[in-house]
Amino acid sequence: MRRDLPEDSKFVLRVGLLDRIGSLLVQSGFDRCVVVTDHNVATAWRPALQAGLTPLRQDWIVVPAGEEHKTLDHVRDLYGRLLGLDVERQTPVLAFGGGVVGDLAGFVAATWLRGLPFFQVPTTLVAMVDSSHGGKTGVDLPEGKNLVGAWYPARVIWADPRTLRTLPRRQWASGMVEAVKAALLASPRLLEQIEDFSRPPDPSGRQDAEIQELVSEAARIKREIVRRDPWESGERILLNLGHTLGHALERAGDYARFTHGEAVGLGLLAALRLARRRAVLPDAWDLLGRVESLLAAWDLPRAIPASFRWEVVAAGLKRDKKRLQGKLVFVLPTRLGRAEVFEVDEAEVCQVFEELHAAEGSPELG
Numbered sequence: 001m002r003r004d005l006p007e008d009s010k011f012v013l014r015v016g017l018l019d020r021i022g023s024l025l026v027q028s029g030f031d032r033c034v035v036v037t038d039h040n041v042a043t044a045w046r047p048a049l050q051a052g053l054t055p056l057r058q059d060w061i062v063v064p065a066g067e068e069h070k071t072l073d074h075v076r077d078l079y080g081r082l083l084g085l086d087v088e089r090q091t092p093v094l095a096f097g098g099g100v101v102g103d104l105a106g107f108v109a110a111t112w113l114r115g116l117p118f119f120q121v122p123t124t125l126v127a128m129v130d131s132s133h134g135g136k137t138g139v140d141l142p143e144g145k146n147l148v149g150a151w152y153p154a155r156v157i158w159a160d161p162r163t164l165r166t167l168p169r170r171q172w173a174s175g176m177v178e179a180v181k182a183a184l185l186a187s188p189r190l191l192e193q194i195e196d197f198s199r200p201p202d203p204s205g206r207q208d209a210e211i212q213e214l215v216s217e218a219a220r221i222k223r224e225i226v227r228r229d230p231w232e233s234g235e236r237i238l239l240n241l242g243h244t245l246g247h248a249l250e251r252a253g254d255y256a257r258f259t260h261g262e263a264v265g266l267g268l269l270a271a272l273r274l275a276r277r278r279a280v281l282p283d284a285w286d287l288l289g290r291v292e293s294l295l296a297a298w299d300l301p302r303a304i305p306a307s308f309r310w311e312v313v314a315a316g317l318k319r320d321k322k323r324l325q326g327k328l329v330f331v332l333p334t335r336l337g338r339a340e341v342f343e344v345d346e347a348e349v350c351q352v353f354e355e356l357h358a359a360e361g362s363p364e365l366g
């Protein structure tokens with residue numbers, strides 16, 4: 001039987017919010033917190049959040065950065081740390097970082113003492129527009145990504161766009177792909193916003209207000225879809241746009257060749273090409289051109305590297321958790337701002353794979 005998600009996460013997005021999180025936690029009745037973060041975020045932003053968390057007692061747990069640390073070993077390690085800190089059922093955990101920290105700390109918060117109060121403080125574009133919303137937490141196994149997990153929405157997501165000032169450009173680009181996905185799913189206006197934002201694509205010179213607007217619209221789309229289908233029994237599967245092939249490419253590159261966003265960018269191109277082949281998307285060339293230009297503006301790959309073999313990628317496609325009774329399931333755009341689920345033959349996907357293999361003028365990442 002399905003339950004409702006425990007509560008809708010609140011999302012607060014404001015420049016300077018880091019300074020206020022302590023007083024917001026005090027208002028909610030807390031007098032201490034445990035912050036889980038990674039080394040990069042700690043280096044850039046620990047002093048700022050530390051100051052913002054006074055007068056709470058704060059304990060910091062810093063994990064190494066990177067997807068390779070989203071593992072059960074680190075879960076075990078974090079349990080040990082929480083034990084050592086005498087954490088009680090009412091002690092809140094703050095995930096301060098990108099999607100890796102959010103997924104890992106969220107899973108630990110969901111399971112330690114059967115659930116600690118959990119808050120997200122996202123510091124990447126991916127986390128602000130995507131991963132911190134929707135309640136999915138979890139870790140990877142050697143056999144596959146995100147295989148172990150729990151539904152555990154944060155009570156509140158506090159995002160301070162100021163933290164994006166130190167985000168490396170490659171991570172900006174990855175987040176931009178998730179924003180493009182959101183736009184294709186639900187918002188022609190967001191696609192225009194992203195296009196404006198990407199000219200020239202140097203985020204360091206952009207105004208906080210402009211960043212805030214873009215994050216707010218992209219996050220709104222994800223949150224609305226999740227609110228209507230929290231358990232992914234229907235509409236939420238649309239969020240998988242670009243991800244079916246994207247995940248398979250990530251895996252084929254041993255999670256080292258592409259960031260998640262880079263692989264999903266190629267997945268979006270594949271979805272647009274599949275939609276064109278099936279004639280389900282009017283103006284397919286136009287939309288394909290706009291998305292290709294955005295990927296180019298952010299130096300994202302637009303061609304599948306020649307070294308990637310179809311057999312390897314196809315094997316990855318068949319492991320997709322969202323497969324239905326043996327058929328490949330793809331989310332395809334049916335117009336700008338709309339997408340639907342289609343069953344697709346492997347041969348069709350192979351053809352599009354070969355088109356993207358052969359795509360000319362697209363630099364491969366080295």
Ligand SMILES: NC(=O)c1ccc[n+]([C@@H]2O[C@H](COP(=O)([O-])OP(=O)(O)OC[C@H]3O[C@@H](n4cnc5c(N)ncnc54)[C@H](O)[C@@H]3O)[C@@H](O)[C@H]2O)c1
Nearest residue numbers: 038040065098099100101123124126127131136163166167
């Ligand atoms: N739970 C979900 O619904 C969901 C959705 C999408 C993705 N994810 C997961 O999210 C993860 C990807 O998230 P991500 O892209 O945020 O990656 P990430 O957490 O690895 O962060 C990317 C890099 O940026 C660094 N970083 C983070 N914030 C920074 C800042 N402000 N300044 C400088 N450096 C900073 C990190 O240390 C890391 O090196 C994957 O594990 C993916 O599976 C989860």
Ligand SMILES: [Zn+2]
Nearest residue numbers: 178243260264
């Ligand atoms: Zn994604």
